Amino acid sequence: MAKDIQEITDENLRQFVGYNMKRSFLTVREDMARTLEPFGLRMTSFSALAIIVENPNISQSRLAEALHIERSNVVVLVDELESADLISRNRVEGDRRQYALRATTHGAAFWAEAEAAVLAHEARLFSGLSKTELKTLVKFLRSVGSG
Amino acid sequence: MAKDIQEITDENLRQFVGYNMKRSFLTVREDMARTLEPFGLRMTSFSALAIIVENPNISQSRLAEALHIERSNVVVLVDELESADLISRNRVEGDRRQYALRATTHGAAFWAEAEAAVLAHEARLFSGLSKTELKTLVKFLRSVGSG
DNA sequence: TATTGTTATACTCTATAACTATA
DNA sequence: TATAGTTATAGAGTATAACAATA
Numbered sequence: 001m002a003k004d005i006q007e008i009t010d011e012n013l014r015q016f017v018g019y020n021m022k023r024s025f026l027t028v029r030e031d032m033a034r035t036l037e038p039f040g041l042r043m044t045s046f047s048a049l050a051i052i053v054e055n056p057n058i059s060q061s062r063l064a065e066a067l068h069i070e071r072s073n074v075v076v077l078v079d080e081l082e083s084a085d086l087i088s089r090n091r092v093e094g095d096r097r098q099y100a101l102r103a104t105t106h107g108a109a110f111w112a113e114a115e116a117a118v119l120a121h122e123a124r125l126f127s128g129l130s131k132t133e134l135k136t137l138v139k140f141l142r143s144v145g146s147g
Numbered sequence: 148m149a150k151d152i153q154e155i156t157d158e159n160l161r162q163f164v165g166y167n168m169k170r171s172f173l174t175v176r177e178d179m180a181r182t183l184e185p186f187g188l189r190m191t192s193f194s195a196l197a198i199i200v201e202n203p204n205i206s207q208s209r210l211a212e213a214l215h216i217e218r219s220n221v222v223v224l225v226d227e228l229e230s231a232d233l234i235s236r237n238r239v240e241g242d243r244r245q246y247a248l249r250a251t252t253h254g255a256a257f258w259a260e261a262e263a264a265v266l267a268h269e270a271r272l273f274s275g276l277s278k279t280e281l282k283t284l285v286k287f288l289r290s291v292g293s294g
Numbered sequence: 295t296a297t298t299g300t301t302a303t304a305c306t307c308t309a310t311a312a313c314t315a316t317a
Numbered sequence: 318t319a320t321a322g323t324t325a326t327a328g329a330g331t332a333t334a335a336c337a338a339t340a
Contacts, residue, residue, distance in 0.1 A: 008205060008213045012197040012262070017269055017285060018175040019194070024291040025172045026215070028165040031292070044307085047166070050159040058155060061321060066155045068173070070309060075323060097316045097321040115159070122164055127294030129287060137287045138164055140276060144171040145178070147274030191330080208298060217332060222300060244298040244339050 028125060035121040039114050040084065044069070046114060048077050049103065052087050053111045057100035059092075086110055175272060182268040186261050187231065191216070193261060195224050196250065199234050200258045204247035206239075233257055 013019040029043065036046055044067065051066045052058060060078060064071040078101065081087045086107035089099040103111065126134055160166040176190065183193050191214065198213045199205060207225060211218045225248065228234045233254035236246040250258065273281055 006202070006205075008198070008202050008209055010198060010201070010213060012201045012258075013194055016265060017273055017281060017288075018172075018179055018265075020285050020288045021168065021172045021175055024288040025165075025168045027292040028168055032165055042306090047160055051155070051157060054157070054159045055153070055155050057153075059321070062155055066157060069307090071322070072310085072324080073308065095317070095321085099322080118163060118165075124294055125292055126164055126290075128290035133287060134164060136283065138167050140280060140284045140287075141164075141167045141171040143273075143275035145174040145272055147271055189329090206298075216330090218299070219301080219333085220331065242298085242340070246299080 031121055031125055032118065035117050036114065039110070039117070041114060045077060045080055046118070048074075049081060049086055049107065049111050049114070052081075052101050053103045053108055056102050057090070057092075059098040059100065061098070063101065081107070178268055178272055179265065182264050183261065186257070186264070188261060192224060192227055193265070195221075196228060196233055196254065196258050196261070199228075199248050200250045200255055203249050204237070204239075206245040206247065208245070210248065228254070 010019075032043055036042065039046075041049070047067055048063060051063055055062075055066075058066075060074045061071050063078070064074045067074070069077075078087065078089065078099075082089060085104055087101055087103050090102060092098050092100050129137065157166075179190055183189065186193075188196070194214055195210060198210055202209075202213075205213070207221045208218050210225070211221045214221070216224075225234065225236065225246075229236060232251055234248055234250050237249055239245050239247050276284065
């Protein structure tokens with residue numbers, strides 16, 4: 001008796017660009033999580049650290065906008081990074097409501113390490129594409145929704 | 148007194164292809180959710196219906212594999228689609244453990260409608276890219292992780 | 295023993311609402 | 318009145334573990 005292996009196909013979904021984006025993004029995210037785990041970072045905390053390093057004295061509200069998440073969720077995020085001594089909450093003269101977030105010396109160095117790890121992770125993951133093709137991919141991705 | 152608008156940048160993150168993928172995927176997902184809402188479908192139920200239409204008599208376990216989710220979550224998903232009379236659970240002769248999932252007549256027609264709506268949504272969202280560019284984008288996306 | 299479907303549960307991510315302290 | 322930060326809570330989405338029926 002022949003083993004009836006019915007091959008499952010997903011052509012109905014593959015016709016959609018969004019489905020292909022989802023599949024490949026999930027692949028990237030999975031590998032990314034593995035890459036960041038040794039650093040004790042999740043994708044969002046990595047992103048937050050990146051933004052703070054690049055924009056010293058940013059407030060939590062502005063950070064929320066940059067990350068496209070709610071202010072309320074930034075609180076926990078900043079708590080984490082502060083506990084790990086990667087960033088500090090500093091008072092702002094002239095406005096006692098907000099904090100000025102800054103990376104600590106350790107945080108800046110730590111960021112550089114994580115950055116290098118993620119670059120290595122991407123080099124591995126996108127090794128099927130040339131430098132030029134990667135630039136094209138990013139250009140195409142950035143055009144989404146600007147119709 | 149000049150209003151000190153400090154422009155927030157994200158170059159640290161933009162250098163990563165994964166970040167660009169995430170941003171554009173989130174844009175697509177948001178628009179996709181709006182497109183499917185009138186149909187009473189979420190992205191996952193839409194995908195499940197797509198797979199079942201394309202692969203009649205697929206089992207729940209095989210569906211779980213195709214969707215890259217756990218069998219346990221497929222149960223609820225299939226419950227939903229069955230309640231909406233879009234698919235049916237049918238017994239398999241020779242193996243009373245599994246179900247053979249099939250789209251109902253209504254389900255098949257409903258799928259065609261949803262498919263058309265999503266195609267229109269994608270045409271709008273990716274209007275910044277030509278047909279050729281879209282093919283290239285998909286090709287690049289599918290190459291991810293195959294290094 | 296292994297597989298299919300099932301239930302219950304937990305964890306992550308994110309959003310909403312209401313509060314406080316400042317402005 | 319409006320803004321910054323905070324707390325509590327709720328809703329998705331998904332994963333894990335244990336189980337009954339069947340192979």
